[in-house]
Amino acid sequence: MPFHQKSYQKVLDYLENALMTGELSAGEKILPERKLAESLGISRNSVREAIRQLEHMGFLACNRGAGTFISCDIQQNLQDSFDLLILLHKISYRQLSELRTGLELQAGFLAAERITAEQLSLLLQIVQEMQTCSAARGDQLDKHLHDTIAEASGNELIIQILRALSGTIDRFISDMRKKIFQDSETANQLQYAHEQIVDALSRRDKVQLSLAITHHFNIVNASMYAETEEPKAAVSPQK
Structure with a gap:
């Protein structure tokens, strides 16, 4: 050595x-x-x-x-590692997104059990503002919504990994994210998915939550894979 x-x-x-x-x-x-x-x-x-x-x-x-x-600083450590692996072509956006989807589902299931009235009220405010806001603001609110759900999970490791994943994805494909919110059809589909996610959390309905989160990421992934020329792989809902 x-x-x-x-x-x-x-x-x-x-x-x-x-x-x-x-x-x-x-x-x-x-x-x-x-x-x-x-x-x-x-x-x-x-x-x-x-x-x-x-x-x-x-x-x-x-x-x-x-x-x-x-x-x-777990988040920075992980994000630096993800960034480097992307640059070295050891992992792809598709792999990062698949990991993020699985973690978002688990965070959602935990949040359904642990979410506070204050956090739920914040999510309702977010989806309401997303109905009429600009594309740029919609991008910000989307991140805020998912961060809030992760925080509601109460699992610090899930929170840090999701933040690192989001940071890496945003860093490398930030322009593509903006395009998603500028497309009216995609934006409408995402808005519906967000509303369904929040509704499921308010009723602590894990089946609907799984369907809504899966629908959300299938929409995002379809756009991302199209931009990055990676094959689309739909995610099957977890029950």
């Missing part, structure tokens, strides 16, 4: 042990580079490189002049 990998592992082991013993917790400051290098018996440059890698992965946050702190 190359020396730099051993050095990185030493820094990672130090952080894991400090977290397990309670010496460190999220938001707390780690040892300065010099002291950490002396403590671990590695060079300061090796410590600096390990910290840089861990910062990029979202596990550390560096604040110039203040130090380096324990962080937990």
Whole structure:
């Protein structure tokens, strides 16, 4: 194993042990580079490189002049990974969308059990505004609606993964998303799907919810695959 990998592992082991013993917790400051290098018996440059890698992965946050702190930016970590895999042609939009659809369904099922009156009221306001808003505003509200449903699921991992997936998809095909909302027929179909999703959540009807979420993503995916020249694959509802 190359020396730099051993050095990185030493820094990672130090952080894991400090977290397990309670010496460190999220938001707390780690040892300065010099002291950490002396403590671990590695060079300061090796410590600096390990910290840089861990910062990029979202596990550390560096604040110039203040130090380096324990962080937990799961969303950024995942989105960076998704972005890179897209650029390397290791995954496709279709695969990302299929994963997102499955997670949205699970988030919806959990939300049907856990959604609060306040969250449901917000969703009703969103779909009502979507009836008459501009295409640009509709795009924003669509994201807000799905974020709210994810938050209502109460599952932090699902929330972070969905945000990362959405961030990656939006980054690479933001213009295509806008085209979906500018097409009146597609926009109307999406509006109906959104209304059905919110109605199902209000009645905690998981069967209707599954049908509505599946219908929503079949509409979106049909447009996305057409733009990216990927084969369309309809999703079967889960019951």
